[in-house]
Amino acid sequence: xxxxxxxxxxxxxxxxxxxxxxxxxxxxxxxxxxxxxxxxxxxxxxxxxxxxxxxxxxxxxxxxxxxxxxxxxxxxxxxxxxxxxxxxxxxxxxxxxxxxxxxxxxxxxxxxxxxxxxxxxxxxxxxxxxxxxxxxxxxxxxxxxxxxxxxxxxxxxxxxxxxxxxxxxxxxxxxxxxxxxxxxxxxxxxxxxxxxxxxxxxxxxxxxxxxxxxxxxxxxxxxxxxxxxxxxxxxxxxxxxxxxxxxxxxxxxxxxxxxxxxxxxxxxxxxxxxxxxxxxxxxxxxxxxxxxxxxxxxxxxxxxxxxxxxxxx
Numbered sequence: 393x394x395x396x397x398x399x400x401x402x403x404x405x406x407x408x409x410x411x412x413x414x415x416x417x418x419x420x421x422x423x424x425x426x427x428x429x430x431x432x433x434x435x436x437x438x439x440x441x442x443x444x445x446x447x448x449x450x451x452x453x454x455x456x457x458x459x460x461x462x463x464x465x466x467x468x469x470x471x472x473x474x475x476x477x478x479x480x481x482x483x484x485x486x487x488x489x490x491x492x493x494x495x496x497x498x499x500x501x502x503x504x505x506x507x508x509x510x511x512x513x514x515x516x517x518x519x520x521x522x523x524x525x526x527x528x529x530x531x532x533x534x535x536x537x538x539x540x541x542x543x544x545x546x547x548x549x550x551x552x553x554x555x556x557x558x559x560x561x562x563x564x565x566x567x568x569x570x571x572x573x574x575x576x577x578x579x580x581x582x583x584x585x586x587x588x589x590x591x592x593x594x595x596x597x598x599x600x601x602x603x604x605x606x607x608x609x610x611x612x613x614x615x616x617x618x619x620x621x622x623x624x625x626x627x628x629x630x631x632x633x634x635x636x637x638x639x640x641x642x643x644x645x646x647x648x649x650x651x652x653x654x655x656x657x658x659x660x661x662x663x664x665x666x667x668x669x670x671x672x673x674x675x676x677x678x679x680x681x682x683x684x685x686x687x688x689x690x691x692x693x694x695x696x697x698x699x700x701x702x703x704x705x
Contacts, residue, residue, distance in 0.1 A: 406627045407683050410680035414677075421568055423572035437575075437578055439580045439585075445491045447519075448514055449485070449487060450485070450486045451483060451513045456484060461475060461486070462654060472491045473489065473499070475654075536589055536590065539563075540593065543597050558682050559597065561677070562677045566596045570665060573666075573669075587659070589662075592670060595666070596666075599670055599674040600673075603674050607679065609626075610629075623679050627675055634675075645664050645667070
């Protein structure tokens with residue numbers, strides 16, 4: 393395993409810091425749950441797919457820079473348009489989504505001015521109503537929920553049920569925290585953000601499985617030691633691996649955010665924050681939950697044993 397900064401030779405007390413981490417995570421959860429409630433009520437910066445609007449199919453008989461189109465629309469007072477280029481054998485085809493109705497003629501006039509004499513044809517305008525947006529919000533919520541449920545089942549089968557519950561809590565923690573991050577940062581909540589959340593759920597699972605696998609291995613090798621010491625040693629043993637893995641994922645995401653298009657910027661930003669939170673939760677949330685579980689299990693067992701001894705014979 394790749395060694396970084398000698399971390400394997402140290403003994404970082406992750407388990408001992410769990411209550412501070414739980415307090416920090418509680419703040420993230422409050423912000424995230426508040427954001428979910430606001431989004432469910434239709435408030436916040438919902439994307440056109442969720443809030444409704446217009447979708448325009450536009451054809452231009454020559455290539456025009458997307459940055460010029462975006463800047464021209466912003467100058468014309470249509471700064472909230474979502475622009476997507478579609479493959480075309482000749483000229484240029486665009487899919488433009490607008491939040492408000494009645495702007496299709498303005499868009500055509502602005503594009504004609506930007507294209508400097510090129511022929512701009514609006515091939516179709518489709519309205520996305522509030523009912524469609526509400527259905528998409530519901531489908532997005534179910535997609536995230538089912539991802540967490542299936543993750544729990546997978547961990548349950550591979551390890552045991554307490555590992556599955558801990559992994560589900562940590563994954564839900566990461567997803568809710570990222571929804572709160574996107575809401576606080578005033579990012580448009582679009583299907584691309586939902587894709588980022590599902591990607592984060594999968595990544596968070598992978599990171600957590602690595603930690604859990606080492607804990608399970610050490611439980612067999614160090615079964616006479618206290619459970620919290622086994623968990624703490626396991627986290628320290630894979631610390632370099634999880635850190636470097638997260639770093640290698642962050643580097644291309646940073647490149648996408650800095651040099652990618654406007655469309656991928658929010659996606660990369662949310663994933664960057666998500667990778668950081670996911671790595672944190674593997675060290676400070678998922679594994680410490682197992683420690684708390686074991687601690688309360690032993691307290692309950694001692695209480696039951698004491699109660700049985702005090703019963704009259």
